[in-house]
Amino acid sequence: MIRKAAAILFLLGLLIPACKEHPYSQGEVLYGYHCAPCHMDDGSGLAQLIPPLTKASLGFSQPERLVCLIRNGIPVNPATGQQMLPNKALSDTEMTNLINFLGIKYAALPQTVQVQDVKKMLAGCQTR
Amino acid sequence: MKQFLLYITIVGLLGLLPGCRDNAKPLPILGNMDIHNGDTAFHTIPLIALTDQDSQIFRISDLGYKVLLADFFFTSCPSICPKVKKQMLRLYDRYKDDPRVLMMSHTIDQRYDSVSVLHRYAYNLGVDTKRWKFVTGEKDSIFHLADQYFVSVVEDPSAPMGFDHSGRIILVDHHRHVRGFCEGTDAESVTAFFDTIDKLLREEY
Numbered sequence: 001m002i003r004k005a006a007a008i009l010f011l012l013g014l015l016i017p018a019c020k021e022h023p024y025s026q027g028e029v030l031y032g033y034h035c036a037p038c039h040m041d042d043g044s045g046l047a048q049l050i051p052p053l054t055k056a057s058l059g060f061s062q063p064e065r066l067v068c069l070i071r072n073g074i075p076v077n078p079a080t081g082q083q084m085l086p087n088k089a090l091s092d093t094e095m096t097n098l099i100n101f102l103g104i105k106y107a108a109l110p111q112t113v114q115v116q117d118v119k120k121m122l123a124g125c126q127t128r
Numbered sequence: 129m130k131q132f133l134l135y136i137t138i139v140g141l142l143g144l145l146p147g148c149r150d151n152a153k154p155l156p157i158l159g160n161m162d163i164h165n166g167d168t169a170f171h172t173i174p175l176i177a178l179t180d181q182d183s184q185i186f187r188i189s190d191l192g193y194k195v196l197l198a199d200f201f202f203t204s205c206p207s208i209c210p211k212v213k214k215q216m217l218r219l220y221d222r223y224k225d226d227p228r229v230l231m232m233s234h235t236i237d238q239r240y241d242s243v244s245v246l247h248r249y250a251y252n253l254g255v256d257t258k259r260w261k262f263v264t265g266e267k268d269s270i271f272h273l274a275d276q277y278f279v280s281v282v283e284d285p286s287a288p289m290g291f292d293h294s295g296r297i298i299l300v301d302h303h304r305h306v307r308g309f310c311e312g313t314d315a316e317s318v319t320a321f322f323d324t325i326d327k328l329l330r331e332e333y
Contacts, residue, residue: 048252081203
């Protein structure tokens with residue numbers, strides 16, 4: 001009887017870490033603040049105006065492009081009024097956590113970038 | 129005896145039914161009222177000529193016998209507008225086949241939101257502009273109109289892209305009286321707004 005209970009407790013113990021969704025809670029908070037106003041809480045975007053976030057649209061094969069896009073944004077297109085705001089104030093660590101959050105949420109990638117890579121990528125972004 | 133009790137119960141329950149209908153209390157007419165020569169004058173949205181996304185002059189008196197859902201936005205707005213538009217799309221999806229309902233989005237940015245920008249915006253949003261108009265006008269007129277809709281709009285150089293405004297969606301009846309509103313940034317508020325709109329439609333038609 002005690003053995004049985006111990007086995008159940010052991011199995012429950014195994015389950016608890018599995019319930020934790022991902023380690024990028026800072027990235028999730030940053031997403032909510034910087035990205036969700038336009039790309040929506042669920043990343044669905046807005047019709048043909050604001051693109052939805054998907055594995056393809058985020059382009060994880062070239063993370064340096066994504067890093068620079070988030071850093072610099074896209075200027076206002078005078079024909080449509082649409083734009084993407086720059087995020088100049090994000091630190092290297094914040095950017096790393098944001099990219100990794102996007103990776104695990106929209107492309108099931110466990111870890112896309114490390115902070116030292118992001119540092120280099122950010123240094124390589126063309127500033128405007 | 130058992131059957132008698134059953135009948136009594138059914139009759140009793142039927143008696144409760146009218147209580148379930150919310151028609152008993154009509155929607156309020158919002159805003160301050162005035163008394164003119166003994167008549168009550170309710171707050172009314174002024175008739176201001178606006179220009180729609182096809183360069184056509186439009187006054188809400190052209191609405192005829194319709195209820196109006198109005199909001200204020202601008203196309204380059206990076207703060208609350210996309211979320212409000214997402215909720216406006218929910219309203220559009222629900223009422224697009226109902227000729228009694230018209231939606232109208234007013235731009236508050238006369239610098240950038242030309243007629244052609246509004247036209248493109250409507251196209252990219254994928255909506256029928258017979259059902260959902262995008263309008264512009266003189267800046268002073270639009271700001272005054274926002275005031276009359278009880279939507280706060282202010283120019284603020286420190287706000288993103290220069291404007292601070294609320295994301296309210298306003299319900300107006302065919303007498304141009306404001307009958308309800310919701311917060312367009314809050315999905316639950318919009319869900320509750322469906323009932324308000326349906327109630328007005330039942331009241332008016």
